[in-house]
Amino acid sequence: MAAAACLKPSGSLWVFGSLRYLLADADRFGAAGLRYAQDIIWRKANGTGFAADHFKRVHEIVVQYYRRAARWRGVYNEVQRVPASTRNKTLQVQRTKPRHTGAIGAAGYRDDGTRIAKSVIEMNSVRGGLHATEKPVSLLAILIRTSCPPDGLVGDFFAGSAAAGEAAAATGGATRAARLTRAWPQERASVLPQ
Template sequence: MTMLVGDCRTVMPDQGPFDMIFGDPPYGDTSLGWDRRVEGWLELARNALAQSGSVWVFGSLRSFLGAADEIRLAGLRYAQEIVWEKQNGSAFHADRFKRVHELAVQFYRSDAPWSGIYNVVQTTSDATARTVRRKAGPPHTGHIERGHYVSQDGGPRLMRSVIYARNCHGRAIHPTEKPVGLIEILLRTSCPPNGLVGDWFAGSGAVGEAARATGRRYVGCEIDAAMAARAEARIAATLPFTSASPAPDPLPGAAS
C-alpha cells in the first residue's frame, strides 16, 4: 500500500502497469477554486494500463461530455456505466432538479478486445420471489389440479446498474469522498485478486481502504500533502493483512 504526493500526471505513469485505474478528478461543474478539470491525465493513464486492465472514472454527464474528445484521443473505449444514487445531493439552481446521483464510467484500451479485459459478473442474492410454472406427470388435459406449479423464492440476479449507497456526508475526510462499499464493488468487478490498483486522485484514501479490504495492491497519488497524510493514516488504521491469503472473490455468477 503506497501513497505518493504530487501531480498524478508526473508521479503515476511510472508506477504501472495497473490492472485497474480509479479516477475521481474534479468535475469542473462549479466555480469553486479547486473544481478545475485536469487536462491530459487520461492519455497518461491509458499508457500506464495493463492490456487486460480498465479505467473507472467518476463524474457528471457534463464532465464526460466536456472530456469526450480527450477520451477518444487518449485511445480509450467506453465499456459501461453505473449510476450511484445517494440519499442527498446538490441543487445548483432552484429551477432545476436536485441532483442525487453521480456516474462512474468504465473505459478500456482501444487496442485491446473486450473479451480480454478482466471483468467478472457481479450478482446479488436479493431477487424477489418468483413463480416457476412447470407441469409434472402426464400432459395437462384441462383439469386444473393436474398442473404442477413450483414457487421459488429469491436467488441470484445480475447486479443492477443503479446502485444506492449513502454518501459520507457528516463524516467525510474529503469534500468529494466516495463510500468504500461502492468502491469495493468496482474493485471486485474489474481488478483481479492481488492486482494493482492505481488511484490517481486519492483524496481521502477511500480507494486504498477498499483495496486493502479486498486483497488488492494499491498505489495512490494526492496533490495535497496534508490530505495525503490523512489518507495514509486512514489506510494504515484498517485491519492489517494476515499471513494467510485473502479470501477469494466469488466466482463469476456467484452471489457477492
C-alpha cells in the first residue's frame, strides 16, 4: 500500500479487482489510511475464467479510495457527464421538507442536455494487448478525468502495458510510472516521461 503514501491531500486511488479480492484486502486499505469513496462496474463484452460451475464473469469492480484524513469535499472529483438520451426540459420545483435531510426550498432546473454518467460502464476488454490484465485506455481516461485535474499527476504503480500513461497523456496529465517486472513495451514507451 505504498501508493497511499504518495497521494496528495486532494488525491485518490483507483483499484481494479473482484469482490473477493476487495473484501479480503479491506483491512489493508484501512491500515494504509485509505477510505472508500465510490465504485463503478466495468462490464466487459466477454467473460474471463474457465469455471463451469459459476456465473460467467463479465465485469470488474473499480473502487476509488482517498486519504482517511481528508474530507471528501477537498478531494478532486469532476463528476462525469454524458449526453442525455431524452429531450431537454426546464422545470420549476417546489419541494417540501423531508424529515431526514432538512429544509429544501424552491429550486429551478434547466436541462443542459447531459446526465451524470452511470456507475456501470460497458466497454470491451483489450484483446491481444501488451499485458494480460491491460485495461482499455478509454476507461482509464474516464477515471483520470474524474479524479485528476488536467495538469495533475497520475501514478501508475504497476504499469504493465503503460495504458494509464497513454490515458493520462490523452487527458492532459503527467505520468509517473513504476514497472515492477520487465522493461517497458516499445509500443507504449513513447507516451511515458523519459
